[in-house]
């Protein structure tokens with residue numbers, strides 16, 4: 001079928017495909033095409049901001065949409081969420097209040113429409129400082145512990161016991177690509193280790209991977225073995241108390257709800273390097289936050305420059321998850 005696609009070198013194809021998926025721009029009805037060292041990724045017709053080419057794509061076999069087969073009253077069908085997370089063989093969906101009485105039917109429809117799914121869980125919200133999800137199994141068998149694969153690394157996790165989001169795969173990979181061999185890295189809020197394990201897989205670096213949640217650190221240790229990587233030091237502690245006694249070339253601060261309270265500690269550990277700072281923030285407050293970070297750096301005797309600030313994804317209308325890629329230097333360097 002003739003349609004539009006984006007031509008990209010095969011080395012960049014996976015990250016672009018994931019990005020398009022996150023932007024809901026991927027045309028899932030068509031198969032990715034090959035052209036020598038390049039691939040052509042099919043996109044929806046209304047995609048903006050990319051150079052597209054026309055191509056003859058093969059069609060994907062049509063999958064049943066769970067929305068079409070879920071046994072819910074027709075007047076409620078349009079409330080069925082169009083997005084959900086797939087972590088390994090576990091599907092996690094937020095169900096609107098009006099549909100909670102039909103959660104078993106929704107779970108069964110998802111199991112039928114996603115062949116790789118083993119368990120479906122309803123997400124009743126993220127809770128506490130460990131950022132774990134309150135999950136209720138609504139269909140399938142077994143627990144919510146699973147193994148998720150991203151960019152060739154395997155991550156064991158139970159999202160009910162430790163934080164994990166499959167929507168950050170590109171970001172984990174982007175940061176790992178920036179690391180140079182020989183770097184000292186601190187991953188302050190490491191979770192089950194997606195940044196740390198990815199970096200160790202791709203570079204010869206030393207990574208302090210810290211998390212407050214003992215269950216996250218247990219999984220992190222398992223993930224180090226599962227991927228047979230070296231150089232990751234798993235630490236179960238409050239990052240605030242560890243980071244001040246360390247020096248690093250790069251610090252990753254992925255705690256988007258409250259990282260600002262840790263910035264002063266993080267900046268003290270970098271004399272000449274980088275901080276990747278994440279925050280969930282209103283779009284209109286981003287510039288103000290850049291100034292705050294520079295000021296906090298200056299108060300600690302550091303020059304902080306925002307090399308770039310990127311929105312990783314939309315969180316709610318007018319609110320995004322942003323990353324500040326900050327160059328940090330001691331004033332007297």
Ligand SMILES: C[S@@+](CC[C@H](N)C(=O)[O-])C[C@H]1O[C@@H](n2cnc3c(N)ncnc32)[C@H](O)[C@@H]1O
Nearest residue numbers: 129130163164189190191211212213238239254
């Ligand atoms: C948003 S998650 C990020 C996990 C991981 N970076 C990822 O991308 O999957 C934040 C993590 O920070 C941990 N955390 C919260 N407060 C902390 C603290 N004071 N020190 C260390 N870790 C903390 C939580 O347990 C959670 O695993």
